Amino acid sequence: MTNKRRLQKLSPVAGIEVEGMDLASSLTSHGINQIKSWLDSYQIVVFRDQYLSREAQSRLTSSFGPLEEHKGLSGSGDITPSLHIIANIDSGGNPVRLDPSDHNLFWHIDKSYLSNPVQFSILHALETPKHGGDTQFANLYLAYNELEPKMKERLVGLRARYTRGASKMVGRDINTDIQYANDQNQQSTVSHPLIHTHPSTGRKLLFLDIHADHIEGQPQEQGLKLLKDLLEHATQEKFIYTHNWLQGDVVIWDNRCLLHRAIPNFAMTANRRILRRSLVRGFNPIQA
Numbered sequence: 001m002t003n004k005r006r007l008q009k010l011s012p013v014a015g016i017e018v019e020g021m022d023l024a025s026s027l028t029s030h031g032i033n034q035i036k037s038w039l040d041s042y043q044i045v046v047f048r049d050q051y052l053s054r055e056a057q058s059r060l061t062s063s064f065g066p067l068e069e070h071k072g073l074s075g076s077g078d079i080t081p082s083l084h085i086i087a088n089i090d091s092g093g094n095p096v097r098l099d100p101s102d103h104n105l106f107w108h109i110d111k112s113y114l115s116n117p118v119q120f121s122i123l124h125a126l127e128t129p130k131h132g133g134d135t136q137f138a139n140l141y142l143a144y145n146e147l148e149p150k151m152k153e154r155l156v157g158l159r160a161r162y163t164r165g166a167s168k169m170v171g172r173d174i175n176t177d178i179q180y181a182n183d184q185n186q187q188s189t190v191s192h193p194l195i196h197t198h199p200s201t202g203r204k205l206l207f208l209d210i211h212a213d214h215i216e217g218q219p220q221e222q223g224l225k226l227l228k229d230l231l232e233h234a235t236q237e238k239f240i241y242t243h244n245w246l247q248g249d250v251v252i253w254d255n256r257c258l259l260h261r262a263i264p265n266f267a268m269t270a271n272r273r274i275l276r277r278s279l280v281r282g283f284n285p286i287q288a
């Protein structure tokens with residue numbers, strides 16, 4: 001293809017920016033494998049100045065694997081199941097304040113509460129605030145590496161239970177949450193091992209998010225305390241890359257080894273922030 005490709009690391013923690021690739025044109029399998037290998041090495045791949053149509057984003061996403069349809073309500077009325085609009089706008093398109101209980105604002109792994117959580121997530125910035133409106137990512141390989149050896153031992157064989165909504169982790173009541181109540185299909189409870197081996201890199205990582213509220217075989221309170229401590233450990237500043245969006249950005253990340261959250265650090269009633277999301281169906285996490 002082109003030899004004008006340039007790579008730039010975005011942080012010591014995760015992330016690489018790739019210049020010289022046009023995602024709107026169909027990528028060859030070599031191109032897709034190249035992106036997958038960057039994802040294995042850097043977890044997040046950022047492309048600037050891409051203006052993808054809905055069709056182009058669907059095509060790009062499906063070249064990584066089957067599309068994961070989104071069954072929940074989207075903030076903006078875009079109901080195409082495989083393209084999900086994440087936005088702070090009302091039905092008239094006016095910018096509004098984000099609901100502080102929006103789960104995107106809490107540390108999560110996309111669809112951790114499914115038996116096969118999402119493999120790759122893609123966000124495409126259609127409109128961005130002048131300042132802020134960042135997304136943060138926390139590297140779960142590093143979180144695992146820096147656990148005390150005793151803690152690593154203690155976690156072997158433990159499984160966390162996930163419930164969509166994570167009521168207990170962030171103090172919300174799933175039963176009164178309309179967004180989740182509308183999402184009947186995704187309310188089953190699943191469990192995943194706390195320590196995983198990444199299926200592609202073979203590296204170990206700590207796996208949990210706000211949707212985890214229970215450790216199997218432990219009293220609720222005790223399990224929840226451990227989960228909270230582990231989430232706090234995993235989201236220390238030193239494990240975080242913060243992405244500052246520019247319009248046209250496409251960010252692809254490996255959802256199997258990162259936590260992420262939106263930061264409401266922008267003037268919400270004055271700026272529209274519109275991202276288009278698509279997801280690649282996942283894997284069954286492997287016990288370390």
Ligand code: OGA
Pocket residue numbers: 086104110123134135136260261262263275277
């Ligand atoms: C998401 C998400 C973060 C953001 O769409 O899954 O977590 O910054 N978005 O909007």
Ligand code: MN
Pocket residue numbers: 104108109110260
């Ligand atoms: Mn997300």
